[in-house]
Amino acid sequence: MGIIKKLQTGEVFAILLGAIIGWGAFMLPGTKFLHTSGVINTSIGIFLGTLCIVLIERSYRYMMHQDINEGGEFSYVVLFLGKKHGFIVGWFLFLAYLSLVPLNATAFPLVLNKWIPGLLDFGYLYAIAGDPVYLGEVLVSALIVLLFTYLNLKGTKQSGQVQFWIVVALVVCVILVTAGMLLTADLDVFYQNYIVENGLSLEQIVSVIAITPFLFIGFDAIPQLVKDMNMSRGRASLMAVTALLIGMFCYILLNFSTALAYSPQQAYGMEWALGQGVLEHLGHVGFSLLVIALASAVSGGINGFMICAVKLIGAMGRDDVLPNRLSKTNEAGINRNAIWFVSLVSIAACFFGREVVNWVVDMCSFGASVTYGYVCITTFCHAPERRVRIEAAAGALMSLGFTILLLVPSSPAALSTPALVFLGIWIFLGAVLFLRRFVLERQ
Numbered sequence: 001m002g003i004i005k006k007l008q009t010g011e012v013f014a015i016l017l018g019a020i021i022g023w024g025a026f027m028l029p030g031t032k033f034l035h036t037s038g039v040i041n042t043s044i045g046i047f048l049g050t051l052c053i054v055l056i057e058r059s060y061r062y063m064m065h066q067d068i069n070e071g072g073e074f075s076y077v078v079l080f081l082g083k084k085h086g087f088i089v090g091w092f093l094f095l096a097y098l099s100l101v102p103l104n105a106t107a108f109p110l111v112l113n114k115w116i117p118g119l120l121d122f123g124y125l126y127a128i129a130g131d132p133v134y135l136g137e138v139l140v141s142a143l144i145v146l147l148f149t150y151l152n153l154k155g156t157k158q159s160g161q162v163q164f165w166i167v168v169a170l171v172v173c174v175i176l177v178t179a180g181m182l183l184t185a186d187l188d189v190f191y192q193n194y195i196v197e198n199g200l201s202l203e204q205i206v207s208v209i210a211i212t213p214f215l216f217i218g219f220d221a222i223p224q225l226v227k228d229m230n231m232s233r234g235r236a237s238l239m240a241v242t243a244l245l246i247g248m249f250c251y252i253l254l255n256f257s258t259a260l261a262y263s264p265q266q267a268y269g270m271e272w273a274l275g276q277g278v279l280e281h282l283g284h285v286g287f288s289l290l291v292i293a294l295a296s297a298v299s300g301g302i303n304g305f306m307i308c309a310v311k312l313i314g315a316m317g318r319d320d321v322l323p324n325r326l327s328k329t330n331e332a333g334i335n336r337n338a339i340w341f342v343s344l345v346s347i348a349a350c351f352f353g354r355e356v357v358n359w360v361v362d363m364c365s366f367g368a369s370v371t372y373g374y375v376c377i378t379t380f381c382h383a384p385e386r387r388v389r390i391e392a393a394a395g396a397l398m399s400l401g402f403t404i405l406l407l408v409p410s411s412p413a414a415l416s417t418p419a420l421v422f423l424g425i426w427i428f429l430g431a432v433l434f435l436r437r438f439v440l441e442r443q
Contacts, residue, residue, distance in 0.1 A: 012225050013239050014167040015307060018300020019218025020247035021170060022100065023107040026294045028251075029258035030273025036412075037208050038198035039259045043252050045208025050248040052209070052402075053216050054241055056372045056395040059379040061237035062388050064223055071315025072223030072308075073375050078319055080378050084438055089374045090316045091430040092367035096217055097309035099360045101342060102349035104301035105144050106357055109137035111294055114275050115287075129418070131355035141350040148303050149343040152310070153336060163303050166296045171246065173293035177278055177286060178253045184281045185260035193263045203412050210405035210413030213368035214361070215251060219244050220371070221304055224311040306342055313338040321437060362419035363426065366406050373399030 033042040068075040073093055078086030109120050123135025151162060222240045254274060258267055261277025270276055275294075279287040314335045317327030329335045349357055376395035383389050405413045415423065 009239075011164045012222075013243065014164040014300070015225065015304045016218060016221045016239065017167050017243045017246060018163055018170070018297070019100075019221050019304030019308065020216055020243055021167075021250050021297050022218070022301035023104050023294075023298055024215060025247075025251050025254050025297060026274055026290075027107075027272065029255040030262075030267040030270055033208070033255045034194075034259055034262075034264045034273070035268035037201070037204035038264060039194040039256060040198065041201050041204035042208050042255050044200075045205040046212065046215070046248055046251050046255075048205065049209040049212025050216065050244055052398045053212060053219065053244055055391060056376060056398060057219065057237065057240055057244070058388070058391040059376045059395050060220065060223060060240065061233070062379045062383050062392070063375060064233040064236055068223065069315055069318075070224060070311045071319075072220060072312065073371050074312060074321075075315050075319075076223070077374050077378055080382050081374075083319055083321060084434075085374065086319065087316075087321045087434055087437070088430075089371055090312060090321060091426075091433075092370045093220075094309070094312055094316070095360075095426055096364040096367045096371075097305045097312060098342065098345060099349070099357070099364060100217070100305045101145065101302055101309065101346040102141070103354075103357050103361045104298040104305070105141040105346060106137070106350055106354045107298045108144050108295070109134075109140045110272065110354075111291055111298070112140065113137075114272055115291060125351075128353045129355040131353040133351065133353040138350050142347045144299075144302065145343055145346045145350070148299070148306055149339060151303070152306060152339050153334065163300060166300045166303075170293050170296035170300065171250070173289045173296070174250050174253055177282070177290050177293065178257045180282045180286050180289075181257040181260045181278065187260075189263075190260055194259050198264070206405065207412035210402060210411070211365050213372065213402050214365040216244055216247060217364060217368045218301070218304055218308075219247075221308050224308045306339070306346075309342045310335055310338040313341065359416065359418040359422050362415055363423045366403060366415065366423060369399050369402040369406065373403070 037045060063073070063076045066076060066079065068079060071078075071090070074086050074090035077089045112119050113121065120136035120140060121134050125133045125135055125138070127133065219240050222236050258274040258277055261267075261281060262270070262273055267273035267277075275287065275290060278290045282289075313322060314327045314329075316322040317324050317338070326338050326341060327335065328337055349360075373396050376392045376399060380389050380392035380396060383392060405411045406415050408414060
């Protein structure tokens with residue numbers, strides 16, 4: 001039996017929530033949210049973005065009632081639109097899952113260096129885009145990836161049980177840290193910085209809405225897992241929505257906690273504003289709770305996206321969209337080839353440094369938007385119920401809106417030039433593989 005068949009409902013929910021709440025919830029308050037949108041506009045943007053994703057999830061609910069195999073969106077599109085369209089969906093979803101594993105893995109050195117400054121700054125290798133890459137950081141990132149590779153290769157309940165306690169620690173620590181910051185912060189300063197000097201702004205709200213596909217991409221882990229669970233599809237859909245709402249509150253709470261410590265300008269100038277603020281206000285006890293929460297989020301992200309990537313790769317291999325050997329399982333039902341493929345690619349990505357990894361991850365919102373749009377369009381074309389078709393049409397329009405906001409240069413959420421370059425490279429590679437699979441091999 002495979003890994004997921006041995007997981008209980010609560011453990012699968014932990015995989016889902018762990019994929020939703022990752023590195024970004026802890027870092028984005030300082031690097032993006034407070035500087036560009038403050039507290040109120042960020043909270044509104046995350047709330048409205050979550051509503052958009054919840055509406056898109058309605059098409060996923062319909063999808064889960066269909067006879068799809070492992071592979072989620074890919075298998076759904078293949079079922080109704082064929083392998084060519086399925087390849088497009090799978091290619092962009094593959095990018096999203098695969099890039100988020102090294103993103104979370106490279107966050108571990110940041111945690112350790114914040115805990116013990118300079119601990120891993122040894123073995124200088126080179127600098128990419130001004131970001132120095134140290135052997136110590138690469139080794140830690142690689143070891144973390146290998147740890148979860150080992151857990152998934154075992155094919156026991158161990159992976160799911162670890163994920164469950166990871167997520168429990170994450171949510172509890174986020175609540176405790178927020179409560180502590182609220183009790184110790186100067187609320188008058190917070191009021192001046194984020195209420196008086198930062199009013200409502202549609203542009204600031206839109207800039208947050210545009211990246212919600214990246215923030216919540218983990219919600220679509222459910223279609224990858226639902227075939228192996230003893231639960232109704234309606235209950236699986238409710239599980240996804242619940243995880244989205246919990247994720248929304250965690251993003252808002254952590255942004256609020258950072259704002260209680262610093263002004264937007266102060267937060268933007270720090271490597272990890274939330275961590276520094278908690279250390280100053282709550283001391284090492286509070287900082288320890290935050291580190292546990294961040295380590296839990298990062299671990300949950302690595303494990304969740306590794307499982308989803310393996311499921312997706314296996315499905316694409318079985319349908320001959322990717323090399324068939326990536327779908328092979330052993331007698332225990334474990335796809336060792338796909339697990340090692342994800343692991344080795346993730347470890348290789350760690351050598352490029354966080355700046356390059358961040359550029360690749362910036363493309364995730366685009367890939368997620370394409371995937372969401374395909375699911376909604378497929379549902380619109382094939383669902384018999386009028387209500388479902390209306391919801392699917394609205395979801396497709398929202399997905400298109402996300403895509404436009406990311407690609408139009410004048411948009412407040414436009415992708416950076418390096419991210420666009422990497423996106424172009426990924427599309428080119430996909431086009432080459434597409435031509436080889438569906439044109440040259442058919443001749």
